[in-house]
Amino acid sequence: MRVPFIKMHGLGNDFVVLDARDRDVPMMTNRLAAALADRKTGIGCDQLILLEPSDRADVRMRIFNADGSEVEACGNATRAIGLLLGKPAAIETLGGMLATNPVDAGVAVDMGEPRFDWDSIPLAYPLDTLAMPVGWDGLESPGAVNVGNPHVVFFVPDTAATALEQLGPLIEHDPLFPARINVNVATIVSRDEIRLRVWERGVGETRACGTGACATAVAAMRRGLVDRGTVTVRLPGGPLQIAWGADNRITMTGPATESFRGTFDPADYDA
Structure with a gap:
């Protein structure tokens, strides 16, 4: 089974985005996140972003750093997901609820x-x-x-x-x-x-x-x-x-x- 991904960046801070809202993706582990983030043997990124369904927001965003550790928030990734959603949206994260809004300069995020x-x-x-x-x-x-x-x-x-x-x-x-x-x-x-x-x-x-x-x-x-x-x-x-x-x-x-x-x-x- 091949898994689709989207490569995105915010001012050069880059992400591999996996969208699990309406399709199956592998269970994310710290080890798999680090393997995918590796720039020599994986896809390569600063953070891996996993999108999941949320019963409190438009989407739940999980964030894994390049070493595989799961973290609470990432502002650049939030803008990238705001761009992907293409409309005003509420995003659930470990660090709390965030709101995004597309604007002429890109994406505005209520942090x-x-x-x-x-x-x-x-x-x-x-x-x-x-x-x-x-x-x-x-x-x-x-x-x-x-x-x-x-x-x-x-x-x-x-x-x-x-x-x-x-x-x-x-x-x-x-x-x-x-x-x-x-x-x-x-x-x-x-x-x-x-x-x-x-x-x-x-x-x-x-x-x-x-x-x-x-x-x-x-x-x-x-x-x-x-x-x-x-x-x-x-x-x-x-x-x-x-x-x-x-x-x-x-x-x-x-x-x-x-x-x-x-x-x-x-x-x-x-x-």
Whole structure:
């Protein structure tokens, strides 16, 4: 039995999408997800997305990182699924309910309300998440925020000068973060623009991270580094518009693209 898939991306953050709403697909395991995500021996992606029926929303979206771990949220993938659905839709995720709406600039996603309590990140022990008194080899005093998944945000003079490939995995696996953590390094360009690089847990450095852009914008607004409202967050893959409204909800707007469609034989993967 060959299984159809759709390859999509949001600003270079790429996904293999399996649609199980009206057809059978193999039972997804961490091992199979990692095998399909492998760029040398599989289809290749940052995240594998499994769409399932939902009794609470238009669709249930499950998200598996490239290492096979299942995670709560992915902003870029949500835009991609919003594009695939082609209409305003409610999407159920482990991180909560999300709403998508097609717009001229791509897809707008209501990402819900950010959480700042230490045990909502989660952290291993109580800390003030506005600017935590911790550091790793020059990266210091990060903010922490959960936007469906956990993030720490470091503000630095120049993102390009940060050794993210060394520090990212060190911070991701630090015992301070019992669920691991996504690591963001950001530079404030102006009162309405931020430059950002992201080390994504279970993936590595990625060209774009929607939840990272949301977390970084909110962390910068909390500190007064940018104006509350809408900011442009520029990632290596391109820009996203992030708004944090007076109702405490975050809206992310940006493009998504379908790359190609294909099929695979599950028997090719010993999973």
